[in-house]
Amino acid sequence: MDDKLMSTIDKITRLTQQNTEFDMELRKRLNVASANSVLSEDERINQIYxxxxxxxxxxxxxxxxxxxxxxxxxxxxxxxxxxMESFRRKDNFGDFCLSLYQQIECMTNKLCEKKELSDITEKMWGHPAYLKIEKGKEPSIDSRSGDYTxxxxxxxxxxxxxxxxxxxEKSRISLQTQYxxxxxxxxxYFLGYKAKMKSSDYDSFVEITSLLNDIYQCRNMNHRGNSQNQWEKDTFSKIIPLKSLYYFKFLGVLAQYVEYIKEGWRYIPELKxxxxxxxxxKISAPQPKVLGKIELKDDGKKRFK
Known part of the structure; x- marks a missing residue:
């Protein structure tokens, strides 16, 4: 390009930077949007998205x-x-866990307010946890075995x-006041397994309740001034390096918990x-162990007044 033309372009560029009116008029003549309008257009697109x-x-x-x-x-x-999903998209794991837990907490507290469920659980605390399994017989809720309550x-x-x-201790307090x-x-147990657990279900029970407990611990991740106990530290050190995996693990547990409630809700009348x-x-308090009987020799002395 000719040097004179390049010099003219440089002058025009400086003028647009120095004089707003000149910049606006030039853009108007050339039918070019301003930088500000382009930015607002991008923002508008983002908002629509x-x-x-x-x-x-x-x-x-x-x-x-x-x-x-x-x-x-x-x-x-x-x-x-x-x-919860908004926080997941922003990769905000702490607030994701909190909003996920709040769903679990809300539905759990509402369920535990129900007198029917409270009556069922408090009546059954002391009964065997597992159904009796007999060859050739269908397991039944009224056929339970074992000392494990x-x-x-x-x-x-x-x-x-x-x-x-x-x-x-906890079998003596109401369901509403439990942790x-x-x-x-x-x-x-009562809605997910409908109080019909078999001993072979123990591992799956531990797996889902452990993940629910992980969510319970992770809900405090973003609390300011919150001092972590060792349990929380261990949980966070296990989960944070694998948080991409735990996003989906925790979502899966939420889905499972909701399904437990949907299915178990209809079973409450039968449980009742x-x-x-x-x-x-009633569950008895543990008794002190007696190691042996001590025989005291009769030496003729009075030991008590």
Whole structure:
């Protein structure tokens, strides 16, 4: 290009940078949009794109909870589902876990408010956890065997302060006042397995309740000023390096938990009928072990006043 023309272009460029009116008039003559209008156009496209994505996610949430039995909390669950998926798209794992857990927490608490479920569970805590398996016979809810109780399965471990088993202590309080993770395990047993677990189901029960517990721990990941206990540290160190995998693991557990509730909800009347036909079995406190009897020689001395 001719040097004079190049010099003219340079002058025009400087003028457009120095004089806004000149820049606008030149763009008008050349039919070229301003830099600001191009940016706003891009933003508008992004907004349309995000709107379309949110609309799809909302539709997925509606379908996910379409036939959920607890209609009074359905809108809350759908809102949390949309937030959960939004955080997943942004790769915000902590808030993803929180919004996922909030769905589990909401439906669990609502279920545990139901008097029918509370009556069923509290009547059955002390009964055997597993059905009796006999060759040639179909397992039945009223045929149970073993000393391993439902409370022992759902409330493992001991209370460090009292030394009593958690099964003994927690079987004496109402379902509504149990810890969140204990309520969740209760829902898995009574609605997921319909209180018909076999001993061979133990591994699958542990697998899903362990993942639910991981979600329970990860919900606190983004809390400011929250000091992590060792259990949380161990959980995070296991999950964070594999968070891409755990996005889908946790979504799978949510889907399974919702299906448990959908299927088990219809079975509550039958569970209620069965629980009314049995006696409540109390779990005894662990007795101190007697190592042996000590014989004291009679030396003629009085040992007590």
């Amino acid at each position: 995000e709107y379309c994505i949110e609309k799809i996610i909302k539709q997925q949430a509606d379908e996910f909870y379409a036939d959920f039995p607890l209609q009074s909390i359905k809108d809350i669950l759908i809102g949390d589902f949309v937030r 439902i409370a022992s399965l759902l409330f493992p471990g001991n209370n460090r302060q009292s030394g009593n088993t958690n099964a003994f 969140a993770i204990d309520k969740i395990r209760t829902i898995v 009928k069965y629980s009314e036909s049995i006696e409540k079995q």
